[in-house]
Every structure is written in structure tokens, then in C-alpha cells.
Amino acid sequence: MHNFTAVGVREAGSWLETENIKQRKKMKVFKRAVAIAAVLALPLGLSACAPAAPAAEGTISYGLWDSNQLPAYKQCAADFHKANPKITVNIEQVGWDDYWKKVNAGFVSGDGYDVFTSHLAFYPEFVNNGNILALDDYIKRDNVDVANTYQPGLASLWTSPDGKQYGLPKDFDTIALFYNKKLTDAAGVDMSNLDWNPTDGGTYEKAIAHLTVDKNGKRGDEAGFDKAHVKTYGIWMEGTGGGDGQTQWSFLAAANGWKVNDGPWDTNYHYDDPKFQETIKWWHSLSEKGYMPTFAQQNGVGWSDQLAAGKVAMASNGSWMTGSVFGAKSDKFEPALAPTPVGPTGKRASMYNGLADNISASSKNPEAAWQWVKYLGSAACQDVVAAAAVVFPAIPEATDKAVAAMQAKGVDVSAFSVHITDKTTFLFPIADKKSKINDIMNPAMEAVMSGKADVSSLTAANDAVKALFK
Amino acid sequence: MANPVVAKRKRKSDFLTALPFMGPALIGLSVFVLIPGIRGIYLSFTEYNIFRAPKFIGLDNYTRMIADPVFWNALWVTLEYVIINIGIQTVLALFIAVLMQRYTRSTVIRGIILLPYLFSNVIVALVWYWLTDYNLGLINSVLDFFSIDKFTFFSDVTAMPTIALINVWRHVGYTALLIFAGLQAIPKDVYDAAAVDGAGEWRTFRSITLPLLRPVLAFVMVITVTGSFQIFDTIAVTTKGGPIHATETFSILISKTAWGNNEFGYASAISVALMVMLSIIAFAQTKLLSANQSDMDR
Structure with missing residues (x-):
């Protein structure tokens, strides 16, 4: 039920964009109209009960801390925009120390990143404080095969004790x-x-x-x-x-x-x-x-x-x-x-740490944020990251491409990948x-x-x- | 009976006239000092992680603070910094100022002395962090070249003095110029009289320069001590409070507690403690300042 209402809101939202109303006063009137539209759209939504994702649009912000990876993700954002012309992703890169302050400040102000690169050391507290969205409903709706897409074990790093999935693995390190x-x-x-x-x-x-x-x-x-x-x-x-x-x-x-x-x-x-x-x-x-x-x-x-x-x-x-x-x-x-x-x-033995992207609970455009997260966790983006030869993407085929790309640069990274082939990794200590x-x-x-x-x-x-x- | 009414009206109109003049300053004061200050004092009585609403817990933060060795460590570490920083800086600045006064009028030299103050704190800290590195730093390379044992500038014992001295280097020129301005105000005939009486350089300094300089020195001390207590940037970009809490001053501790642990209530309590301490010190210094009008007035 909840989803269908959302469909109505978003369709009305696209109408808004074409009208190009941006002033706040008009916004208020519009919000009321949206509410009515949503209610009217309810039976329509029910009859058109399709599993397809609702049309998402707008501009979302994305944060990351590693400047080495910025070019690859800029490329991903450009490709994503080409495939989804209605969604624009603004990427911001901030150094590690300030990054986390900014992420936290964003949670409080509600104006933070819609999507941000997250770390296992911090996400348990985000979960506890209700700062980030669980992705389970989206994953189910869009049939994302989380269990079998990524290197073994990585997806489980982003699962909370009550079994909710908070991120799609993007890369790993040893x-x-x-x-x-x-x-x-x-x-x-x-x-x-x-x-x-x-x-x-x-x-x-x-x-x-x-x-x-x-x-x-x-x-x-x-x-x-x-x-x-x-x-x-x-x-x-x-x-x-x-x-x-x-x-x-x-x-x-x-x-x-x-x-x-x-x-x-x-x-x-x-x-x-x-x-x-x-x-x-x-x-x-x-x-x-x-x-x-x-x-x-x-x-x-x-x-x-x-x-x-x-x-x-x-x-x-x-x-x-x-x-x-x-x-x-x-x-x-x-x-x-x-x-x-x-x-x-x-x-x-090697510690096995993996990054994923989280969606802020305060995001005003969670649907577009999810589309971007899904894209970041897909082979399309991870192959781009692989070609940049900076980190190991989480999808096994992309990992192999990254290893090959590094080999081509004259860097033998088998010392890192040996832990994956020999299964000698242990998980980063996730803790509250x-x-x-x-x-x-x-x-x-x-x-x-x-x-x-x-x-x-x-x-x-x-x-x-x-x-x-x- | 008419008089008080007139006076009252007059006062009222004065106030209305004054308001637009005071307005901008009042707005700034309320937005950046009064409201956050009062809110900070309120938060110090709460448990607050900024994500959920603050929960009133009475004096718990303060009892925890008094029992917290990390808090007392921050007090000693901050005092250690202030004493080394202010002590050396003031003596050096005075020395440089007197040299400038007695031996040169060159604006080029004054400019060079002020130069370190013109660099950003963070850049100064980073450059010195590199210079003092044990393995790669220029200073230790020079020591090593002359077969002198290399020195660890950032051990748990030496880190705080090192940081204090880095900031002496940055601020000494500025302080010297402030004192130099004070020296310029001392009439030349007093020195002439001293010279006629046959006073030497040291005697002149002790019996004339120093006493006549007292108000300026007191003013300089108020500014530098208050700033010194709030030391943050140099530590934030070098040792970040380590090793083993050795450089964890109040500002660093407050920032760690608030932004590191999301304990904004407890961090507010520590901030209030720092505010009380600084108020007492500033009050004492102001007393000192007004109690010491220049000896020239006598």
C-alpha cells in the first residue's frame, strides 16, 4: 500500500517539474495538490500493481572520502545520468576526518548527502540512531540478488543483527x-x-x-x-x-x-x-x-x-x-x-573490509537515491571502478578485471587476492x-x-x- | 514632580536612538554567543547525541567529569601548554622588542619579524611536523650529519613542548610588535636622564623600560593567555591528542567527545568548565591591568 501512494506522489512530482514551480509559497499549494493526487492515484496504483520501479527523478548528492577513486565514480555518475536522464548525481569528495563530521552534521540538519560511502566502523551507530535506510523493500521489489552477486561474505558485513540489509557491497580490501x-x-x-x-x-x-x-x-x-x-x-x-x-x-x-x-x-x-x-x-x-x-x-x-x-x-x-x-x-x-x-x-590471514553506500534516512529523494545505490552495486559501475585499477570491486568478475588492470600497469596484486582464493580472510570487527x-x-x-x-x-x-x- | 517624568522620557528616546547603532552588534552577540552559550549550558545537564532529543539528567555530566581522569589530564596538559607557550613567548617577544627599540628602526626587519604570523596555523603546523620528523625531517638530518643523536620531537614527553614552541615561533613576532608599540610611547627624555645618571643597558631596562611598559604587557598577556588556552589547530593536524593523551588539551577533548563519540551533553559540560576557568583568569588579569596604570602617571 505504502508503495502505491508513493507512486502517485512521484508522478505528481514530475508534473511539478514541468510546471517549473520553485517558489515556496507555490510549493505549499502544490504539496496539498500532491496529497490529493496521491489519494486519487491510490486505486489506479492498486490496479496497475506492477513490480517495476517508480519513475525517479531529481538531483541527489553523493559523498566519498577517497580522492583516488573520485575519477571512477564521476564516470559512473555520468554513465548513470545517461541511462537515467531524469536523475543527476552531484559528487563531493572530502578528506577522511572532515568527511565523517560532515556526514554527521548532515544527519542533524537533514541537508546531508542523499547517498554516501560508508564504513563498517561507523555504520552500526548510524543504524542505531536511525540515520540510514534499510534497503530490504527496494531489494525485494527490484529483485536484486544480494546473496550471490558479490564476493562471498561481503554482503553479510552490511546486515544488521536483526537481518536488515543496509548496503550493497561496492569494493573490498585485504x-x-x-x-x-x-x-x-x-x-x-x-x-x-x-x-x-x-x-x-x-x-x-x-x-x-x-x-x-x-x-x-x-x-x-x-x-x-x-x-x-x-x-x-x-x-x-x-x-x-x-x-x-x-x-x-x-x-x-x-x-x-x-x-x-x-x-x-x-x-x-x-x-x-x-x-x-x-x-x-x-x-x-x-x-x-x-x-x-x-x-x-x-x-x-x-x-x-x-x-x-x-x-x-x-x-x-x-x-x-x-x-x-x-x-x-x-x-x-x-x-x-x-x-x-x-x-x-x-x-x-588478512582482515577483510568492504565498503558500501548508505542512503540517509533524511534523503528527500530516496527513490532516486536507491536507483543510484543499485547502480553503484551493479557490474556497470564496478567495471568502471575496476578499469581505474585503484580498488578491488565487490563483484567477482569486476575483481578479476581490476586485478588484470593492475597487472597491466605492472603491479602484481596477487599478494592481496591470494587471501580470497585461499579463503584466509576474517571480517572487520563490526561493533556497536x-x-x-x-x-x-x-x-x-x-x-x-x-x-x-x-x-x-x-x-x-x-x-x-x-x-x-x- | 515633573523632573522624573522628563528624565524617564529622555532615557526612553535615548534608548530608541541607540538601538539601531547597537542592533548589528546585538544580533551578532545573540546569534553567535548568547543563544549558543545558554543552549550549551542547558545541554550540559542533558544526555544528547544530536540525533535524538536531549534527555535531562541533572548533574550527571558534572559528577562524571570530576571523576574522569581524562578531564583532569586535559587540564594539566592545557596548563603545560599555556605555561611553556606564554612564558617563552613573552620573554622572547620582550627581548626582540627592546632590541628593535634600541638598535633599529628598519621596517624591513619589523616585516620579517611579523612574517611567521602571516602564515596559516595549519600550514605552520604541517611544515614543522615535517621538519621535526624523526626519520625524514631536516632538523634530525642536520643533527645526524654532525653525529649528534637524533631527537624524538613527538614522544609522550616532548610532544607538548614541541607544539608549544611551534606556536611561539608563529606568534612571537606579533607579540613583539605589540610590545614595541608600547616602547615607542615611553618618552625619550627618561632614557636621556638615565644615560646622564650613568645607568647601563640592563639597569635602564630594569628601572625604566619594564615599569613603564607594565600596562602594555598586561594587555598583551590577556590576549595571548586566553588564545593559548584555546589551542586546537596545531594539535588537530599533528598529534591529534596523542600519544597516550599527552597533547589532549581542552579544545581537542571537547571536539573528540562531541564529534567523535556523539556525547554532546558531556562535551557541553566540559566546555562550561573551560568557560568558567577562562572567566576567572580573564577577570584576574583585568584586575591586574586596571590596578596598574603606567608608572608614568605617578
Whole structure:
């Protein structure tokens, strides 16, 4: 019933556009007319009970934070407008920090983006606050095959605990080791198949130690290595990673058999697990040995610039950084990728994070917003994103095209895709109260990584996190 | 009996005449200061996440604040910043101003001294963040070249002093010019008399310059201290409050609590606390200012 009324409103809406009435006073009269039209259209709608989408039109706004992806999405918006001439999409790109402030402010003012790129770290709070629309009715009406269209597992990331779907997966990312092939060749280190354990670090630590060079040219595993005067670090620490360690330590802890909680939305956290704490202890030992900068030393210019400058031989990070790292190639820097090490479980592990687009609950044009979201989640747009070779689209065929496009650019991204083929991914920890968890875990991890507290202090942090849900 | 009536009428007409003149300022004051201020005080007694209507919870935010170590940390961190920033900045600015007064009249030099103040805060912060980087920064590269141990400018101990000094660099020229203007107002014959009496450079400074400069110094302090307490941008683009809360000043904490955690009620309570503190400090300073008319008046 609700839908049919909506049909009437929208048809009347198109009449409005042709009349080109834009003044507010007239708007009021018009709104009344729409209401009447809607009621009159009701029986018509019932008889014309077709599953086809109602005609949507108007201008909608779309927000994203990654400037690297802006050209591809501009192309998608242009193609979309060609296919749906009545809908125009205005794209705005804002850097990460300001982006989320803007999204939140938009919810309050009601003038925010109609559609915006969302992140798993934030969408649970949007769901709780009723800021975003569930897509289930639209999906059912338009027969979108959410379960079978995307890479396995990605759609479930955007499902709330009560089973509602809030987004269609658009892309995914995994973790690998970025390294400088000039340095590994000079050291004679083979990066292709490293293994790791929390006791002696395995061949992973051996490689890191050998790649570390002090200012006298002595390597980290040689006698007389001066850890106070390191010229090139073996590996970079990019912050502590807080409670997720997405790019920093989660691939090690998971390869050690650890899970942050018992699944998406679960509130039973495991920061007290010895498997987690021994991983962090080993990780911190790298900076004590001089193979990795200390927490204070890494505070400053970011990891990718340090890698490109030859100040560090390798760094673990996500697939979304591929474009900018490989773009920094120089005489000193030959970028290359290696898969994360195999852990005590006998497997590699990588956090599996995926983005999707959400529709603001305050959107004045949800139908047009849905048409755009549906287009973003379709092969038509994801193939365009694939061709841009910046991220991995969520539809498997588009993923393959992106891998091929990156290969064609001379970038071997198999270190990222190996996790998909080997099924060694684990999901990004989706949780309610994420920012409060971060408030507890960030300082706790910073204290451990700067040597101010023992890893056992993370047990107290775990208690504090669990107390949030009591 | 007619007199009061006349007076009353006169006052009324005065008010009507004054209104258009005061109007623009009153509108600005109400829209940007009074209404948000009163609303902020109201919100400090509520639980409010901006998506749902505020819920009145009495003094809960304030009891939570008093028990919150992060709040007290913000107080100490902010004080640490203000003391380092204002202390060094004022002494340096005074020194530069006196040098300008005694040795040069060159407008070019005055221009150069003011130059850092003309850059945007954010750009200054970012450039210094690069310069002081442990591995790539110019400063540590120079230290390393002379075989001096490199220095971590952004550890939990050094981060706050580093940021305070960056802002000294930016503001010292401006402060120096304010003081310099004050120095210009001191009559030259006082210095001539001191010279005749055989006073040296230091004695002249201590017994003439400093006492006659007191009102200007007090004015400069009110402006710089109040600004210093509200330090935000430099930290927001560099350490963002870390490591381990070491640079989490009031402004950073308020912004994190409000926009990071959507706890706008609690953030309002912290803002009210900051407002009360700044009012007390400003009041004390104004007292100091009016109690110290220039010694020239005596």
C-alpha cells in the first residue's frame, strides 16, 4: 500500500517539474495538490500493481572520502545520468576526518548527502540512531540478488543483527606487505613465502632483522649492530592500530588463531587472550631490538613516504594504498608486494573490509537515491571502478578485471587476492559503540607500544571494553 | 514632580536612538554567543547525541567529569601548554622588542619579524611536523650529519613542548610588535636622564623600560593567555591528542567527545568548565591591568 501512494506522489512530482514551480509559497499549494493526487492515484496504483520501479527523478548528492577513486565514480555518475536522464548525481569528495563530521552534521540538519560511502566502523551507530535506510523493500521489489552477486561474505558485513540489509557491497580490501625491492635484493632476502610465530618471529623476523641497517652499514642480525643509530628500519610501525590493528597486527594475531570477538556485533571481546597479547609483545619487541621505529619515532610523516624515501624496507598495509605507493617509484624505491606471513595456524590471514553506500534516512529523494545505490552495486559501475585499477570491486568478475588492470600497469596484486582464493580472510570487527571502544583501546595500545605498560595491561582494557555493554 | 517624568522620557528616546547603532552588534552577540552559550549550558545537564532529543539528567555530566581522569589530564596538559607557550613567548617577544627599540628602526626587519604570523596555523603546523620528523625531517638530518643523536620531537614527553614552541615561533613576532608599540610611547627624555645618571643597558631596562611598559604587557598577556588556552589547530593536524593523551588539551577533548563519540551533553559540560576557568583568569588579569596604570602617571 505504502508503495502505491508513493507512486502517485512521484508522478505528481514530475508534473511539478514541468510546471517549473520553485517558489515556496507555490510549493505549499502544490504539496496539498500532491496529497490529493496521491489519494486519487491510490486505486489506479492498486490496479496497475506492477513490480517495476517508480519513475525517479531529481538531483541527489553523493559523498566519498577517497580522492583516488573520485575519477571512477564521476564516470559512473555520468554513465548513470545517461541511462537515467531524469536523475543527476552531484559528487563531493572530502578528506577522511572532515568527511565523517560532515556526514554527521548532515544527519542533524537533514541537508546531508542523499547517498554516501560508508564504513563498517561507523555504520552500526548510524543504524542505531536511525540515520540510514534499510534497503530490504527496494531489494525485494527490484529483485536484486544480494546473496550471490558479490564476493562471498561481503554482503553479510552490511546486515544488521536483526537481518536488515543496509548496503550493497561496492569494493573490498585485504592486507599485504609493501616492500622496496631495491633493498631486499641488496640484502638477498626472499619475501615470497615468509612464516611467523610469536616466539622467535620465524623467517618473517629474520627478514626484518636482515633488512635493518645501522649507520655503520651493519645489519640487524650481525654482531655489533647499533640499534640506537638505525639508518634503514626493517619494518614500519604505523601507529598502534588501536583495537582493530587492521593493517598493523591483525594479520599476525589471526594467523596465531585469535579472534577479536565471536563474530560481527558480538560483545564478548578477547583482548585478554594470551594469543593476542603474545602477538603484541612480539610486535613491540621489534622496536626494542631496533628493527622497527619506536612509537615516538614513528610519530610524524606517514609510512608510505618513509618507504618511498628508503628509510624503511617494508610495511604492512591495505590494498587501497597500492596506487599511491606504486606511483612513488623512483631510483631509490622499487615498490613490490608480498603476502602476509603464514602463522602458527598453518595459514595466512588478512582482515577483510568492504565498503558500501548508505542512503540517509533524511534523503528527500530516496527513490532516486536507491536507483543510484543499485547502480553503484551493479557490474556497470564496478567495471568502471575496476578499469581505474585503484580498488578491488565487490563483484567477482569486476575483481578479476581490476586485478588484470593492475597487472597491466605492472603491479602484481596477487599478494592481496591470494587471501580470497585461499579463503584466509576474517571480517572487520563490526561493533556497536566503536568510537568508545577506540577511546579505550587507543591509549591502552599506545602505552604498550611505547613501553609504558606491559601487554598484560590489555586485560584491564578488555574489561573496560566489555563493561561498555553491561 | 515633573523632573522624573522628563528624565524617564529622555532615557526612553535615548534608548530608541541607540538601538539601531547597537542592533548589528546585538544580533551578532545573540546569534553567535548568547543563544549558543545558554543552549550549551542547558545541554550540559542533558544526555544528547544530536540525533535524538536531549534527555535531562541533572548533574550527571558534572559528577562524571570530576571523576574522569581524562578531564583532569586535559587540564594539566592545557596548563603545560599555556605555561611553556606564554612564558617563552613573552620573554622572547620582550627581548626582540627592546632590541628593535634600541638598535633599529628598519621596517624591513619589523616585516620579517611579523612574517611567521602571516602564515596559516595549519600550514605552520604541517611544515614543522615535517621538519621535526624523526626519520625524514631536516632538523634530525642536520643533527645526524654532525653525529649528534637524533631527537624524538613527538614522544609522550616532548610532544607538548614541541607544539608549544611551534606556536611561539608563529606568534612571537606579533607579540613583539605589540610590545614595541608600547616602547615607542615611553618618552625619550627618561632614557636621556638615565644615560646622564650613568645607568647601563640592563639597569635602564630594569628601572625604566619594564615599569613603564607594565600596562602594555598586561594587555598583551590577556590576549595571548586566553588564545593559548584555546589551542586546537596545531594539535588537530599533528598529534591529534596523542600519544597516550599527552597533547589532549581542552579544545581537542571537547571536539573528540562531541564529534567523535556523539556525547554532546558531556562535551557541553566540559566546555562550561573551560568557560568558567577562562572567566576567572580573564577577570584576574583585568584586575591586574586596571590596578596598574603606567608608572608614568605617578
